[in-house]
Amino acid sequence: RKEVEQDPGPFNVPEGATVAFNCTYSNSASQSFFWYRQDCRKEPKLLMSVYSSGNEDGRFTAQLNRASQYISLLIRDSKLSDSATYLCVVNLSGYSTLTFGKGTMLLVSP
Amino acid sequence: DTGVSQDPRHKITKRGQNVTFRCDPISEHNRLYWYRQTLGQGPEFLTYFQNEAQLEKSRLLSDRFSAERPKGSFSTLEIQRTEQGDSAMYLCASSPRTSGGNEQFFGPGTRLTVL
Numbered sequence: 230r231k232e233v234e235q236d237p238g239p240f241n242v243p244e245g246a247t248v249a250f251n252c253t254y255s256n257s258a259s260q261s262f263f264w265y266r267q268d269c270r271k272e273p274k275l276l277m278s279v280y281s282s283g284n285e286d287g288r289f290t291a292q293l294n295r296a297s298q299y300i301s302l303l304i305r306d307s308k309l310s311d312s313a314t315y316l317c318v319v320n321l322s323g324y325s326t327l328t329f330g331k332g333t334m335l336l337v338s339p
Numbered sequence: 340d341t342g343v344s345q346d347p348r349h350k351i352t353k354r355g356q357n358v359t360f361r362c363d364p365i366s367e368h369n370r371l372y373w374y375r376q377t378l379g380q381g382p383e384f385l386t387y388f389q390n391e392a393q394l395e396k397s398r399l400l401s402d403r404f405s406a407e408r409p410k411g412s413f414s415t416l417e418i419q420r421t422e423q424g425d426s427a428m429y430l431c432a433s434s435p436r437t438s439g440g441n442e443q444f445f446g447p448g449t450r451l452t453v454l
Contacts, residue, residue, distance in 0.1 A: 273445050
């Protein structure tokens, strides 16, 4: 079983749609969770951290369920500029290295 | 530009040749990471430095790979006797002491093609 698994993509949605990405992680000792965004042929960039209570940043909402070892990202009112690959990322306690999922590609069309 | 920089951005080499990549982290970031990314995959961790000390190496890092960060600033990643399977994007990232490695800032990467 892979350490971080994400929905296979791509997701094709029209502008204005709501889209949700799911992610599961295998190591219950994982302590920190993130979503990174990676544009085509560019480097990954931190989109948002994910907290146990859930957190929101504008149109983006992240949720964490530690019991199920499940992370989600919801994008509301999607824009053309949201087209990118979304990477689910986990950091184990006591380690500084990040473990990435394969990513889920989002394509927003007019 | 005060972000992470990497050099070269692209490298094409023949199988069996040695290559060396350089990474300049954000100044005052004491942590530096190397990752490898192939098409359709997320970045995979290779190695990690805190200042000049190499604290962790992935099992992905075979004997042909070596990384250094001699003065705790820039880092180099060398691949000896390159193989076609080494073709990938090599990403460098850095993070400040205060973040515990949680937020990492990535450079643009070096794309290696081994013919």
